[in-house]
C-alpha cells in the first residue's frame with residue numbers, strides 16, 4: 001500500500017476554485033470573468049474553439065501565468081502566493097510534449113518526481129505505479145527519443161501523475177495519438193477520478209467527453225458560457241434536427257420548423273428528425289439535386305456545443321446519413 005497520501009485530500013471543499021478570472025494579452029482578452037469550481041473525483045471536459053482560452057486557463061491554475069483580476073485556489077492555496085505548495089497539489093500535462101529525449105522513460109519520470117519532492121524508494125514505487133496503467137512498464141529503460149509518438153504522449157501524461165496530485169490538468173492529452181493510447185489514457189483518467197482526483201481535461205474530440213461521462217465547461221471568446229453535467233447540458237441545450245449540406249448555396253425552404261443557414265449547410269431544428277425527413281425532402285424540390293449530405297442530429301454534446309457557441313466543434317464525429 002502506498003504510504004504517501006492519496007488524492008482525496010481536499011477536505012470536502014473544491015479541489016480548484018477560480019473566481020472572476022480575467023486575463024489579457026495586450027488588446028486580446030483571453031479570459032473574462034471566469035468562475036469555475038472542480039470538486040474531488042470530478043472530470044471536467046474543458047471545451048472551446050481554437051483561441052477560446054483553455055490553455056490560458058490551465059496556465060493560470062498551474063501558476064505559470066498570473067491573472068489580471070480574480071483569484072485561484074488549488075486545494076485552498078493560491079498559486080501566485082504559494083507557488084511551491086500549490087504546484088505539489090497539481091499535475092499539468094501541457095499540449096507541447098515535455099520529454100527529455102536523451103533520457104530514458106524512468107529517468108524522465110524520476111526527474112519530475114524529484115521536482116515535486118519524491119525521493120528514493122517512494123519515487124521508484126510511484127514510477128512503477130504510474131507506468132503500469134499507461135502501458136509503460138516495459139518501456140521504462142528505453143530512451144524517450146526511441147519511442148513512438150503515442151508512447152511519448154503517454155510518458156508525458158505519466159509525468160503529470162507521478163506525485164499522485166489531487167488536481168490534474170490535461171491539455172489535449174490525446175492530440176494525435178493512436179486508438180490504443182487514447183483508450184489507455186481515457187481509462188487512466190477514469191481510474192484517477194474514481195480514486196478522488198479532480199481532473200480538468202481539454203480536448204477537441206467531443207466523444208471523449210461523452211465517454212468519460214463527466215461534466216462540461218464551455219469557453220467561448222474567453223467567457224465561460226456553459227457549465228454542468230453532460231446530462232444537464234444535453235437536456236437543456238441538446239437540439240435535435242436535420243443538417244443538409246449542398247454543393248452550392250442552400251435554397252430557401254418553407255418548413256414549419258426553424259431553419260438556420262450556415263455557408264453551404266442548412267440546419268432544421270425539429271424534435272423527431274427521422275419523421276420530418278420526407279417533408280424536408282419534398283420542400284427541397286429541384287434543389288434536391290444539389291444536396292450532397294443529409295445528417296440526422298440527435299441531442300448530444302455536439303448539438304449542445306453548436307447551440308451555445310453557434311458553431312460545430314472542429315473534430316466531432318459525424319453519423320452521416322447518406
Ligand SMILES: Nc1ncnc2c1ncn2[C@@H]1O[C@H](COP(=O)(O)OP(=O)(O)OP(=O)(O)O)[C@@H](O)[C@H]1O
Pocket residue numbers: 025028029030048049050051052053054055056057
Ligand atoms: N502569449 C500570448 N500573447 C498574445 N496572445 C495570446 C498569447 N497566448 C494566447 N493568446 C491569445 O489568447 C487567446 C486564448 O488563447 P489560448 O491559447 O488560451 O486558447 P485555447 O483555447 O487554448 O486555443 P487552442 O484550442 O487553439 O489551443 C487567443 O486569442 C490567443 O491568440
